[in-house]
Amino acid sequence: MKYKLNTQVEILLVEDNPGDVRLIQEVFKEAEIKNQLHVASDGEEAIQMLHQWENNQNKLPDLILLDLNLPKKPGGEVLKEIKQDSKLKCIPVVILTSSNREEDLVESYKNNANCYITKPLNLDQLINVIHNISDFWLNIVKLPHRDHGDVV
Numbered sequence: 001m002k003y004k005l006n007t008q009v010e011i012l013l014v015e016d017n018p019g020d021v022r023l024i025q026e027v028f029k030e031a032e033i034k035n036q037l038h039v040a041s042d043g044e045e046a047i048q049m050l051h052q053w054e055n056n057q058n059k060l061p062d063l064i065l066l067d068l069n070l071p072k073k074p075g076g077e078v079l080k081e082i083k084q085d086s087k088l089k090c091i092p093v094v095i096l097t098s099s100n101r102e103e104d105l106v107e108s109y110k111n112n113a114n115c116y117i118t119k120p121l122n123l124d125q126l127i128n129v130i131h132n133i134s135d136f137w138l139n140i141v142k143l144p145h146r147d148h149g150d151v152v
Helices: 019-030 045-057 076-084 102-110 124-140
Strands: 009-014 035-040 063-066 093-095 115-117
Touching: 009 019, 019 035, 019 093, 019 124, 035 045, 045 076, 063 076, 063 124, 076 093, 076 102, 102 115, 115 124
Parallel strands: 009 035, 009 063, 063 093, 093 115
Antiparallel strands: none
16 A cells, blocks of 8 residues: 655654564555654663654654563653653554563553554564554554644
């Protein structure tokens, strides 16, 4: 499916597995979505990037793909910080993790994750999941324009 977006979509991928990062980059490129995929390899870097992004670029990402199992600061803590920050909380956060623990699922939704997806182990299934994320969040869902004037 070709996307009809006229503006570039800013995506923050928080993922420590280089193989998953490369795969996700390729899927987004293949989907022909005008996007800028920014990558943070740990939870602390993700929070730092968000605050720098906000301060330096005067805008925020349109979507965050967040792994839970991260070094330095777990994804669950990153999610809490994002959703407790008045300027960041409107950014949709998709949990994309290998964890299938019920506790992680429940805790993510309690902390206002927008959705929770368990990464399949099969490469073709993972590619399909990334395509579905792209289709839903970047083609079907209407995302708010992100700048200081529009963030509540």
